[in-house]
Amino acid sequence: MNKKIKIGVLGAFRGETMINFCKKTGEAQLVAVCDKYDVALKKVKKEKGVTCYNDFDEFIKHDMDAVVLANYATEHAPFAIKCLKAGKHVLSEVLAVSTPKEAVELIEAVEDSGLVYSYAENYCYMPATKEMANLYKQGKLGEFEYGEGEYIHNCEPIWPEITYGDPNHWRNNMYATFYCTHSIGPLLYITGLRPISVIGFEIPFSSRNARMGRKGGSAGIEMITLENGAIIKSLHGGLDKNSIWYTIYGSKGRLESSREDACEGDINTLYANLDDFEGIYKCEPIKTKPKDELSEMADGLGHAGSDYYPMHWFIEACKGNKNAQTIDVYQAVEMTIPGIYAYYSVLDGGKPQAIPNLRNKNERDAVRFDDRKVGRDLPSYSKGDLDIDPEVYERIKKLYQQKLNKETKK
Numbered sequence: 001m002n003k004k005i006k007i008g009v010l011g012a013f014r015g016e017t018m019i020n021f022c023k024k025t026g027e028a029q030l031v032a033v034c035d036k037y038d039v040a041l042k043k044v045k046k047e048k049g050v051t052c053y054n055d056f057d058e059f060i061k062h063d064m065d066a067v068v069l070a071n072y073a074t075e076h077a078p079f080a081i082k083c084l085k086a087g088k089h090v091l092s093e094v095l096a097v098s099t100p101k102e103a104v105e106l107i108e109a110v111e112d113s114g115l116v117y118s119y120a121e122n123y124c125y126m127p128a129t130k131e132m133a134n135l136y137k138q139g140k141l142g143e144f145e146y147g148e149g150e151y152i153h154n155c156e157p158i159w160p161e162i163t164y165g166d167p168n169h170w171r172n173n174m175y176a177t178f179y180c181t182h183s184i185g186p187l188l189y190i191t192g193l194r195p196i197s198v199i200g201f202e203i204p205f206s207s208r209n210a211r212m213g214r215k216g217g218s219a220g221i222e223m224i225t226l227e228n229g230a231i232i233k234s235l236h237g238g239l240d241k242n243s244i245w246y247t248i249y250g251s252k253g254r255l256e257s258s259r260e261d262a263c264e265g266d267i268n269t270l271y272a273n274l275d276d277f278e279g280i281y282k283c284e285p286i287k288t289k290p291k292d293e294l295s296e297m298a299d300g301l302g303h304a305g306s307d308y309y310p311m312h313w314f315i316e317a318c319k320g321n322k323n324a325q326t327i328d329v330y331q332a333v334e335m336t337i338p339g340i341y342a343y344y345s346v347l348d349g350g351k352p353q354a355i356p357n358l359r360n361k362n363e364r365d366a367v368r369f370d371d372r373k374v375g376r377d378l379p380s381y382s383k384g385d386l387d388i389d390p391e392v393y394e395r396i397k398k399l400y401q402q403k404l405n406k407e408t409k410k
Helices: 016-025 076-085 100-113 127-137 156-163 181-191 207-212 308-318 329-347 390-409
Strands: 005-010 028-034 051-053 066-069 089-092 117-119 144-152 195-203 219-226 231-237 243-250 253-257 270-274 286-288
Touching: 005 016, 016 028, 016 308, 066 076, 066 308, 076 089, 076 100, 089 308, 100 329, 117 308, 117 329, 127 181, 127 243, 127 253, 127 270, 144 181, 156 207, 156 390, 181 219, 181 231, 181 243, 181 329, 195 329, 207 390, 219 329
Parallel strands: 005 028, 005 066, 028 051, 066 089, 089 117, 144 231
Antiparallel strands: 144 243, 195 219, 219 231, 243 253, 253 270, 270 286
């Protein structure tokens, strides 16, 4: 197929990356953008040939082949299902689902549609994690035994820009283990293994959270057992110092990305300490800065170039490329639901929770109606709902408005 895939983007803030992808690479044609905020559409309206919508139901009628979902992280599954039913391929930003019920409905919508669903977990495509996956698939690590993933992001400096001082914004109300796929996702992508159980932990509410108006714990931890018996530890949330870091151990050695504080290019740098055979021990670590044939095009598109790959491979899949390196709906759900079940574990006193195998149709009915959500069924904080002074949100709203005013004057 030589015809360019016509793309619509839902969510103009995070979606700016996907909009820039179309402009920079020419691999797809951007034809429509939808957002409920006029300020978000302001930049897009300058683009010739791009139609802007405030109403999703009108947007989905537009002549396009595929939709990129860059809306709120708690709302991806319902919109993905609407797109699939309308005959549109879907690339979904994180997270894939918010409840087990949504997971079942999303999987079945993809199965029924026969269309492409791809998950834009860009941390799987960062230089170090992408190369880890390559080496693992070549058998260089041997049998996977243990891994750790960290995604620590202190968002306090940018909180006004991403929550607008809205006390009901999903970021202000999410529980500690919810936003988990940046830390879990790469480990599952690298190994291809399925999670079968999880124990969750919640780092307590902090003074930082109080200043930001975040009502949950500061960070979450998932200790996950995989189908081969291996264990992975996932740490993510809003602690003070940022960290994007991964390590995996196998029967033939260890692969590890550099830490940010090591000043070695962090996620762009990979340390490999591998033996040729099991039982042969050597200590010859190799430091590399992995690149591939797409790295030059990916450069500059954000998140160490990793924002390029989900869009590129999605477009390739829409064109019919059976070798496109996409993350399908099953793995997308498996990257997401450990965080949900980890919070069930926290609320259940730290007891392990079985993670259903939703690839198996026989296991879906057991969770088909589990639609527990924060604010309605679950507290944001396991120790009980917290009262945040309304002045916190007013202060953040003023900071956001000041930024808007500056941009308007430019």
